[in-house]
Amino acid sequence: MKKIAFILQILIFLSGLSASARSSTLNPDSLCDVVIFKNGDEVKAKVLEITPIEIKYKKCLSPDGPLYVVKKYDVFMIKYANGTKEVIKGDNPMSSNNNNTDEAKKTKEEQEHIKQCEANSRWAHRIILPIGAILAALYITGIVLSGL
Numbered sequence: 001m002k003k004i005a006f007i008l009q010i011l012i013f014l015s016g017l018s019a020s021a022r023s024s025t026l027n028p029d030s031l032c033d034v035v036i037f038k039n040g041d042e043v044k045a046k047v048l049e050i051t052p053i054e055i056k057y058k059k060c061l062s063p064d065g066p067l068y069v070v071k072k073y074d075v076f077m078i079k080y081a082n083g084t085k086e087v088i089k090g091d092n093p094m095s096s097n098n099n100n101t102d103e104a105k106k107t108k109e110e111q112e113h114i115k116q117c118e119a120n121s122r123w124a125h126r127i128i129l130p131i132g133a134i135l136a137a138l139y140i141t142g143i144v145l146s147g148l
Contacts, residue, residue, distance in 0.1 A: 037075055
């Protein structure tokens with residue numbers, strides 16, 4: 001009786017292995033990674049390399065085909081064939097982070113000059129606007145009085 005139970009367990013185990021082997025041979029996409037772009041496009045591919053700037057892959061249907069290279073900041077996520085996911089955190093070089101590096105490149109003199117110009121502009125607005133309002137009031141008053 002123990003031998004029969006053991007043989008049944010072996011048969012069930014082997015049938016499970018053959019079913020999983022069949023499913024992987026029937027579905028070649030299960031061996032592919034999926035590259036998901038920020039614009040919503042998806043490409044079934046084999047990711048070969050991820051650098052700080054680029055992602056290199058080959059399309060799953062043509063592994064001997066061309067090597068595709070895309071900018072990392074264009075990719076949202078990669079779903080790997082083993083089921084894991086990786087959200088890509090590549091920065092766009094046109095993002096506000098570049099403004100910080102440009103600001104750092106400016107000399108202290110340039111930064112001080114810009115601050116002084118902004119301060120002068122604020123001061124001028126505080127003085128010129130009230131003076132303009134007074135002159136406009138005097139002009140209108142002069143027109144009104146001359147018309148009487």
